[in-house]
Amino acid sequence: xxxxxxxxxxxxxxxxxxxxxxxxxxxxxxxxxxxxxxxxxxxxxxxxxxxxxxxxxxxxxxxxxxxxxxxxxxxxxxxxxxxxxxxxxxxxxxxxxxxxxxxxxxxxxxxxxxxxxxxxxxxxxxxxxxxxxxxxxxxxxxxxxxxxxxxxxxxxxxxxxxxxxxxxxxxxxxxxxxxxxxxxxxxxxxxxxxxxxxxxxxxxxxxxxxxxxxxxxxxxxxxxxxxxxxxxxxxxxxxxxxxxxxxxxxxxxxxxxxxxxxxxxxxxxxxxxxxxxxxxxxxxxxxxxxxxxxxxxxxxxxxxxxxxxxxxxxxxxxxxxxxxxxxxxxxxxxxxxxxxxxxxxxxxxxxxxxxxxxxxxxxxxxxxxxxxxxxxxx
Amino acid sequence: xxxxxxxxxxxxxxxxxxxxxxxxxxxxxxxxxxxxxxxxxxxxxxxxxxxxxxxxxxxxxxxxxxxxxxxxxxxxxxxxxxxxxxxxxxxxxxxxxxxxxxxxxxxxxxxxxxxxxxxxxxxxxxxxxxxxxxxxxxxxxxxxxxxxxxxxxxxxxxxxxxxxxxxxxxxxxxxxxxxxxxxxxxx
Ligand code: SF4
Ligand code: SF4
Numbered sequence: 109x110x111x112x113x114x115x116x117x118x119x120x121x122x123x124x125x126x127x128x129x130x131x132x133x134x135x136x137x138x139x140x141x142x143x144x145x146x147x148x149x150x151x152x153x154x155x156x157x158x159x160x161x162x163x164x165x166x167x168x169x170x171x172x173x174x175x176x177x178x179x180x181x182x183x184x185x186x187x188x189x190x191x192x193x194x195x196x197x198x199x200x201x202x203x204x205x206x207x208x209x210x211x212x213x214x215x216x217x218x219x220x221x222x223x224x225x226x227x228x229x230x231x232x233x234x235x236x237x238x239x240x241x242x243x244x245x246x247x248x249x250x251x252x253x254x255x256x257x258x259x260x261x262x263x264x265x266x267x268x269x270x271x272x273x274x275x276x277x278x279x280x281x282x283x284x285x286x287x288x289x290x291x292x293x294x295x296x297x298x299x300x301x302x303x304x305x306x307x308x309x310x311x312x313x314x315x316x317x318x319x320x321x322x323x324x325x326x327x328x329x330x331x332x333x334x335x336x337x338x339x340x341x342x343x344x345x346x347x348x349x350x351x352x353x354x355x356x357x358x359x360x361x362x363x364x365x366x367x368x369x370x371x372x373x374x375x376x377x378x379x380x381x382x383x384x385x386x387x388x389x390x391x392x393x394x395x396x397x398x399x400x401x402x403x404x405x406x407x408x409x410x411x412x413x414x415x416x417x418x419x420x421x422x423x424x425x426x427x428x429x430x431x432x433x434x435x436x437x438x439x440x441x442x443x444x445x446x447x448x449x450x451x452x453x454x455x456x457x458x459x460x461x462x463x464x465x466x467x468x469x470x471x472x473x474x475x476x477x478x479x480x481x482x483x484x485x486x
Numbered sequence: 487x488x489x490x491x492x493x494x495x496x497x498x499x500x501x502x503x504x505x506x507x508x509x510x511x512x513x514x515x516x517x518x519x520x521x522x523x524x525x526x527x528x529x530x531x532x533x534x535x536x537x538x539x540x541x542x543x544x545x546x547x548x549x550x551x552x553x554x555x556x557x558x559x560x561x562x563x564x565x566x567x568x569x570x571x572x573x574x575x576x577x578x579x580x581x582x583x584x585x586x587x588x589x590x591x592x593x594x595x596x597x598x599x600x601x602x603x604x605x606x607x608x609x610x611x612x613x614x615x616x617x618x619x620x621x622x623x624x625x626x627x628x629x630x631x632x633x634x635x636x637x638x639x640x641x642x643x644x645x646x647x648x649x650x651x652x653x654x655x656x657x658x659x660x661x662x663x664x665x666x667x668x669x670x671x672x673x
Binding site (some may be wrong): 166 | 493496497499500501503504507508516518519521
C-alpha cells in the first residue's frame, strides 16, 4: 500500500521504456506525473464542493445534497453538467481579451502549486529545492488574475472586488511569508520534502513558535484564497460576488475550481510545513497526508459555517497590527529555541510569545462605547 | 477575557450542531428534516387546500343544488356554475357545469363556509402540479366530485358533525311531513 502510486508509475514508465527511446522515457515519466496532477485537481475540487455543502448543511441543521446518487455523491457531476450547458454570457462592454483569459489563467497557478506538494513518501511531482518559495510566488499571481477578471468585466462591483482582493492579498502575503521563516530556519531548507523529513522526531506545530507560525500561516492562507471570514473580494451580500459577478457557466466554474484547489493546497502546505506532512504510524504515508489535509479543510468549512465576514478595516487591522508583529516576534523566538538547551528552549520562546500576544491584544483592543444611561423626567 | 474566546465559543456551537446532526434524535437537537417525497408528515385534520364537491350515493346526484352562492362569495371568482335543466328546459337542482380554476383559487375556504347545503369542502390533496398552464388546473365537475366516505376519512370530526346535523334536519323534515299529511286527507 505504501508505494502503491509509485509502483503504478514505475509500471507505466517501464512499459513506455519498451517502445520509447531514453529521452522519451524521461518525458513520459514527467507527463504521467503531470497528468496525475491535472486529473487530481478537478476531482479534488468537485468533491470539496460536495463536502463543503454537506458540512455547512449539517452545521445549520440541514441534510445537504442527497438526491443525486447515494448520499449525493453524484451531485458534483450534476453540477458540472449544469455549468457546461449554461449560456455563456459576455458583457458587451467587457474587455474581450482579459475577460476570456482570466478564468483560464486562474486555474494555472492553482494547479501548478500541486507540483511541490509531497503527497506521500517520494510522491512529490517536482521536488524543487525552492519549493516553498515557488509556492508563495505562484499563489500570489492569483491576485493579478483576479484583478484581470474584475477589470475585464467592466463592472463596478467586479472592480470593487478586485481592489479588495489586491489590498487583502498584499497585506496577508507579507505575514504569510514571514510566518514561514521560522520553519525554514529550523529545517534549513526550502524543499518541501526535506521539511517533512526534518519533522520525523517532532512536528513543528508541537513547539510554541511552530504552533503560532502554523496558526498565522493558516489564517493568512485563508485570506489568500478568499475564504470566509476573509471573503470580502467575493462578498455576495455586498458586491454581488465581486470579481466573478459577470461570469457564468463554465467560466464561473473555473474560478470556483481555482478557489477550491487553493483551499486544498493551502491546507496541504500547512500540513507539510507544520503538521509532519505524510509522517505517521501504521497507515501508508499518502493516507496520513490526506487525512491531515482533509481535517484542515474541515476546519476551513467550519470557519465558514461559524464566522461572519470581517469588515475591511478590521481585516487590514488584523493583518498589519496583530499578525505581522506577531510573526516577526516569532522569528527571534524560534532562534532562541534553536540556541538554548532543553528546558529553556521551550520556556523562553513561550514566554516571548505570550508577552507579545498580551501586549498586542492590549494595544489592539477595540473601542467599546460606554453603555448609555437614560434619565427620564416625568 | 482572552483574545478570541468569543470565536471559540461560536465554533463550539457549530461543531455541536454538526455532531448532533449525526447522532441525536430530532427532539434532542438532531436533524428534524422530513424528506418529503419519501416520508411525509401526517396531515392535520383541519389542513385545507383546494375545494371538492361531495356526493352522497352516486356522483350523478351531488349535494350541490347549483345555487351559485359559493361562486358569488369566492373572492378571486374562480368558480363557474351553470345550472342543469331537464328536457323541457325547466331548471334542475343540480349543476350541469361546475368548474373551479385551481390556479386562481387562493385556498381561503370561503366557499365551504358559504355553502348552505354542505356540498363543497376543502380537501387535503395538494400535489396537483401539471405540465400545462391553462387546462390541467381547471378542474371540472367530474374531477371535483368525491364521495362522502372520502370526506369522512380525511376529516372525521367535521364529517361526523355535519352528518349528524343533516340527519337531524332530514328527520325533522319527515316528521313535519307526516303530521301534515293526515289533515289533508280529512278534508
Ligand atoms: S356548492 Fe354549495 S353554494 Fe356552491 S352552488 Fe353548490 S350548493 Fe350552492
Ligand atoms: S377556497 Fe376560496 S378561492 Fe378557492 S374556490 Fe373556495 S372561495 Fe374560491
